[in-house]
Amino acid sequence: MIVASEDGILASFNAAGVLTASDVHVARRVAALSGTTVADDVLLATALAVRAVRTGSTCVQLDRITETIADRGDDEARALPWPPVDRMVRALAASELVTGAPTGPLQPLALAESADGPLLYLRKYFRQEQSVRRILDARASGRPEMDAAAVGGAIEASFGATEDSGYDRQRAAAALAATSWTTVLAGGPGTGKTYTVARILAMMETLLGDDVRIGLCAPTGRAAAQLQTVIGEYSQTHRRLHSDPKAVTVHRLLGSRPDGTFVRGAGNRLPFDVVVVDETSMLPVTMMCRLLESLRSDTRLILVGDPHQLVSVEAGAVLADLVDRGVEVTEAAELSAAFREAASIDDGDFTDSERTALAHGVITLRRGHRFGNRIGDVAEAVNAGDADRVLELVAGERRAGDGEPGDDPTVTLVDPADIDGVRSSLVGWARDLRAAARTGDAAAAVAALRSHRVLCAHRDGRFGVAGWSRRILGWTTEELGGVSSNGDWYAGEPLLVTANDRAQGVYNGDSGVVIADGDSLAAVFERGDDVKKLHPSQLGDVVPVYAMTIHRSQGSQFSEVTVVLPPADAELLTRELLYTAITRARDRVRIVGTPDALRAAVGRRVARASGLRTQLREVGA
Numbered sequence: 008m009i010v011a012s013e014d015g016i017l018a019s020f021n022a023a024g025v026l027t028a029s030d031v032h033v034a035r036r037v038a039a040l041s042g043t044t045v046a047d048d049v050l051l052a053t054a055l056a057v058r059a060v061r062t063g064s065t066c067v068q069l070d071r072i073t074e075t076i077a078d079r080g081d082d083e084a085r086a087l088p089w090p091p092v093d094r095m096v097r098a099l100a101a102s103e104l105v106t107g108a109p110t111g112p113l114q115p116l117a118l119a120e121s122a123d124g125p126l127l128y129l130r131k132y133f134r135q136e137q138s139v140r141r142i143l144d145a146r147a148s149g150r151p152e153m154d155a156a157a158v159g160g161a162i163e164a165s166f167g168a169t170e171d172s173g174y175d176r177q178r179a180a181a182a183l184a185a186t187s188w189t190t191v192l193a194g195g196p197g198t199g200k201t202y203t204v205a206r207i208l209a210m211m212e213t214l215l216g217d218d219v220r221i222g223l224c225a226p227t228g229r230a231a232a233q234l235q236t237v238i239g240e241y242s243q244t245h246r247r248l249h250s251d252p253k254a255v256t257v258h259r260l261l262g263s264r265p266d267g268t269f270v271r272g273a274g275n276r277l278p279f280d281v282v283v284v285d286e287t288s289m290l291p292v293t294m295m296c297r298l299l300e301s302l303r304s305d306t307r308l309i310l311v312g313d314p315h316q317l318v319s320v321e322a323g324a325v326l327a328d329l330v331d332r333g334v335e336v337t338e339a340a341e342l343s344a345a346f347r348e349a350a351s352i353d354d355g356d357f358t359d360s361e362r363t364a365l366a367h368g369v370i371t372l373r374r375g376h377r378f379g380n381r382i383g384d385v386a387e388a389v390n391a392g393d394a395d396r397v398l399e400l401v402a403g404e405r406r407a408g409d410g411e412p413g414d415d416p417t418v419t420l421v422d423p424a425d426i427d428g429v430r431s432s433l434v435g436w437a438r439d440l441r442a443a444a445r446t447g448d449a450a451a452a453v454a455a456l457r458s459h460r461v462l463c464a465h466r467d468g469r470f471g472v473a474g475w476s477r478r479i480l481g482w483t484t485e486e487l488g489g490v491s492s493n494g495d496w497y498a499g500e501p502l503l504v505t506a507n508d509r510a511q512g513v514y515n516g517d518s519g520v521v522i523a524d525g526d527s528l529a530a531v532f533e534r535g536d537d538v539k540k541l542h543p544s545q546l547g548d549v550v551p552v553y554a555m556t557i558h559r560s561q562g563s564q565f566s567e568v569t570v571v572l573p574p575a576d577a578e579l580l581t582r583e584l585l586y587t588a589i590t591r592a593r594d595r596v597r598i599v600g601t602p603d604a605l606r607a608a609v610g611r612r613v614a615r616a617s618g619l620r621t622q623l624r625e626v627g628a
């Protein structure tokens with residue numbers, strides 16, 4: 008939207024789409040805090056800092072602004088009157104918005120020097136990031152006193168004896184968690200992060216006693232419910248966990264109040280001995296900061312997640328920053344003797360960069376336990392940004408009778424003009440779903456539901472969820488017959504929950520299916536090996552789901568996934584998005600899109616600026 012009242016420097020940036028109307032308004036309000044006229048360079052920099060937060064960064068990396076914003080093949084943005092960076096930095100360093108005015112303490116901006124060049128922050132995010140850094144550094148400066156032999160014994164008790172003498176990263180993760188105050192447990196989907204967490208908790212009980220207080224949390228209600236299911240199943244099957252911890256959202260753990268404040272904080276810390284955060288990649292810096300401030304210094308913190316996945320829509324990608332930071336830090340990194348002994352490892356087991364990461368409490372699981380190698384190989388090539396390799400691995404879709412089935416069909420690229428194969432697969436999916444649902448077989452219905460899912464980058468438009476849902480409904484109606492037209496549920500209808508409902512135990516992003524239930528209908532949701540059944544009147548916010556956004560699919564798994572790519576120039580189409588979509592599948596992936604779109608996705612990264620990866624020096628502090 009164009010801001011009609013804006014006639015200064017921001018107008019052309021607004022007209023070119025670099026700044027939104029809200030960026031302009033917020034920047035003007037921030038600038039007004041100085042009480043004097045603000046130089047154009049400072050005003051523009053302020054608006055770019057506001058824009059940075061809107062697009063998920065905690066700061067703007069000033070010497071990369073034209074690169075990250077203008078060089079997206081957008082001539083209009085490139086032709087804007089971008090000021091020279093050094094002039095902008097000088098103006099900022101002298102600005103009262105950065106230094107504070109003699110008349111008052113207001114300093115809404117923070118300017119810092121870093122190895123990544125000058126960074127400009129809205130001060131709130133600077134403070135949060137600094138707080139995260141300070142607390143993590145303080146926690147890393149000491150280690151829990153542990154008897155290595157006891158830790159080794161507890162690991163063996165919870166993971167079981169092993170004959171394999173090689174380096175086992177899951178066991179090493181447990182040794183790290185026992186001997187560090189903060190552990191980052193990273194890994195792709197299906198690498199056994201949750202499997203390892205369950206065993207780490209059992210190990211902690213052995214080491215710290217059955218009355219150890221464990222806090223389990225995740226950024227979303229659904230992720231928390233999933234964590235709970237896996238830990239609960241582990242506890243039941245292995246009869247090991249005595250403390251019966253309950254997983255909640257991070258907000259709930261911290262006691263969030265309706266006014267946006269929290270019960271927990273530096274003055275009222277959490278009572279736990281061990282806190283586990285799952286799906287940490289989705290945790291924004293604001294919540295990470297609040298969580299860290301609420302921890303006692305002798306609480307072990309285990310941050311679990313996949314740093315390559317899509318991150319929170321709010322500012323900050325703390326997990327990815329911590330993983331990168333672990334690898335990039337160059338000072339000599341020492342592994343603790345207790346860790347070495349408990350994990351029974353020697354230096355020959357890993358590379359220098361892995362050693363540095365371990366010394367900073369970061370361990371990355373690498374072995375996939377869920378899907379075949381081909382999906383893992385494609386995901387790895389996507390992460391590495393190797394588009395040629397991705398295209399090599401992704402076979403063209405072959406139709407019946409098309410000749411020799413030479414290539415591995417696990418991951419295929421489907422020409423958007425030729426989607427007959429996708430159509431028949433989806434009609435087959437809907438047929439199985441209806442058949443299972445009509446007999447009232449809940450287990451078969453949820454199995455059919457998870458056998459295929461269409462994932463789109465966008466919500467609206469031809470390539471989005473709206474367009475594809477219409478298309479799939481059209482195909483199924485044509486081939487399988489119509490369903491109720493008055494908006495009532497029908498047996499075999501796939502549903503998506505769109506808001507958390509703790510009372511019923513369903514969460515935003517959960518999918519379920521309607522089945523026959525005697526003379527009536529019920530909705531069923533998969534919960535680990537169990538099924539949750541709810542009556543229509545118990546469900547508020549649900550919509551039919553024939554396709555869903557990749558964002559919403561985070562944390563879900565399907566046997567088969569069809570990924571719809573938007574055109575190559577869609578800004579949303581990024582490496583992280585493609586990676587997240589592909590890794591939702593266990594057995595098969597179809598990518599509907601052109602080779603150009605696939606290349607564009609692999610090439611475009613979500614650029615999230617932050618100062619957490621490097622050392623900072625505040626200018627004018």
Ligand SMILES: Nc1ncnc2c1ncn2[C@@H]1O[C@H](COP(=O)(O)OP(=O)(O)OP(=O)(O)O)[C@@H](O)[C@H]1O
Binds near residue numbers: 198201
């Ligand atoms: N060492 C192991 N031995 C046997 N099975 C394993 C091992 N590690 C993991 N698994 C199994 O592999 C599957 C995937 O593990 P898990 O769910 O813990 O992975 P994850 O990394 O948490 O995945 P996601 O991030 O997708 O939730 C599970 O069925 C788990 O039981």
